[in-house]
Amino acid sequence: MDLVQLLNDLAGGQLLLWKVLLTSVIFACAGFQVLLAARFYEASTVPPISTGAAARTHRFNGKLTVTLAVVVALSCLIGPAGPTSPTRVLLHSIFGSLVFGLLAAKYTALKLRPSWGRYLPWIGSGLFLTFAAIWATSVADYVTAR
Amino acid sequence: MSQAADRPRPNPVWLLVVVLMLGLAVTGPVLMVRDQLANRVATPSAAEGAQPASGGGQAAAAGGTVKMAGLAFAPATLTVAKGATVVFDNDDTAPHTVTARSGGVDSGVLDPGRQFQLTATESFDYFCQIHPSMTAKIAVTG
Numbered sequence: 001m002d003l004v005q006l007l008n009d010l011a012g013g014q015l016l017l018w019k020v021l022l023t024s025v026i027f028a029c030a031g032f033q034v035l036l037a038a039r040f041y042e043a044s045t046v047p048p049i050s051t052g053a054a055a056r057t058h059r060f061n062g063k064l065t066v067t068l069a070v071v072v073a074l075s076c077l078i079g080p081a082g083p084t085s086p087t088r089v090l091l092h093s094i095f096g097s098l099v100f101g102l103l104a105a106k107y108t109a110l111k112l113r114p115s116w117g118r119y120l121p122w123i124g125s126g127l128f129l130t131f132a133a134i135w136a137t138s139v140a141d142y143v144t145a146r
Numbered sequence: 147m148s149q150a151a152d153r154p155r156p157n158p159v160w161l162l163v164v165v166l167m168l169g170l171a172v173t174g175p176v177l178m179v180r181d182q183l184a185n186r187v188a189t190p191s192a193a194e195g196a197q198p199a200s201g202g203g204q205a206a207a208a209g210g211t212v213k214m215a216g217l218a219f220a221p222a223t224l225t226v227a228k229g230a231t232v233v234f235d236n237d238d239t240a241p242h243t244v245t246a247r248s249g250g251v252d253s254g255v256l257d258p259g260r261q262f263q264l265t266a267t268e269s270f271d272y273f274c275q276i277h278p279s280m281t282a283k284i285a286v287t288g
Contacts, residue, residue, distance in 0.1 A: 008278035016217070016279040070170065077173050080276035082181030083241045083255045090178075097174035104167035111160035141240070142217070 003078050015075065020142050022072050023135055029065040030131040033058060037124055066103060069131075073100065092137035099130045181255070209266075212282065214238045214256070214274075219282035226266050228288045234262040242274040 008015040038044035039054035047054070073096060084090045106123045109116035209231035210224045215238050226232060234244045236256045244253040244262055248270060253262035255276070266286045274280035 008273075013281070014279055016277050073170055077170070077177065079278065081174055082177045083257070083276070084178050084182060086241070086258055089241060093174050093178055097171050100167045100171035104164045104171060107160060107164045107167060112156045112164065 007075055007079070016142070019072055019075060020139050022068055023139050026065055026068050026072065027131050027135040027139075029061055029068070030128045033061055033065065034124065034128045036061065037121070041121065069099065069103075088137050088141055092134060095130050095133040095137065099127065099134060102127050102130060209233065211235055212244075212284075214242045214280075217277055217280060219272075219274075219280055221282070223283045223285055225285040225287060228267060228286050230266050230286075232264055232266050232284060236260050236262075240277065242276055242280065244272050245275050246270045246272045 011018045035044070035046060036054045036058040039047060039049065040051040040058060042051060049057070076096065081093065084093070102123055105116075106120065106127065109120055109123060208227060210226050211233045212224055212235070213220045214234065214236045217238065217240065224232065234253065234256070236242055236258055238258055241255045241257045243255055244251065246252070251264060251270060251272065256262055266284055269284060269286045271281065271283045273282075
């Protein structure tokens with residue numbers, strides 16, 4: 001648990017607030033990912049950029065999102081992870097685990113099993129919804145608790 | 147040559163990334179199961195480290211209560227006499243812990259509505275392991 005202390009000290013005693021901020025950034029990035037994917041699948045004209053630019057931005061934004069998600073997840077796993085009550089905490093844990101299962105599926109489809117590519121829109125949509133659920137079961141609760 | 151033999155071998159780095167993601171995906175459920183098992187085992191002796199105030203026949207000095215609500219301990223500093231009973235009451239919607247920075251006191255996870263009590267013998271700073279920004283202090287006099 002000393003590691004949690006260290007993280008909290010590094011965060012100026014505001015570890016939870018930092019996690020809340022990062023989770024909100026991740027959620028926003030996940031939403032942007034959906035828009036970019038819709039653009040390069042030519043299902044949308046928003047944002048008004050070329051499909052190539054949308055694909056490049058999607059890749060960069062995806063790496064940023066995953067990196068931040070891993071950082072927040074690790075800070076959860078070495079600290080508070082474990083309790084299964086109340087229901088909000090249980091759901092948060094389930095969605096937090098699910099998101100990495102979906103990311104594993106996404107990287108498999110992208111890099112290891114190209115034939116799974118047709119599932120990418122579904123996996124991507126699932127990722128966004130899961131990030132939304134994570135945000136709702138953490139940040140929303142934090143804000144209302146305040 | 148078969149098609150499988152012609153297929154380029156996947157970059158092992160991506161294989162590692164997938165394994166890392168799967169590792170993160172299963173760690174949460176593993177911790178939840180471990181927590182459940184630990185709670186089952188620890189329940190009978192949960193108060194062991196807490197030294198329930200009723201024990202020992204020692205006259206308890208005026209004690210106090212610390213409330214957990216809105217992701218904060220209140221009061222932030224509770225001053226009590228040595229030997230007093232301090233009750234920690236989780237009135238919040240989230241689970242919390244009462245964990246001394248110096249070790250020695252650890253309530254374990256207190257779900258909403260649960261209490262933890264101890265006999266204060268020395269001053270200590272404590273925090274919640276689940277929400278480390280929650281910090282407070284028990285100051286013992288006498």
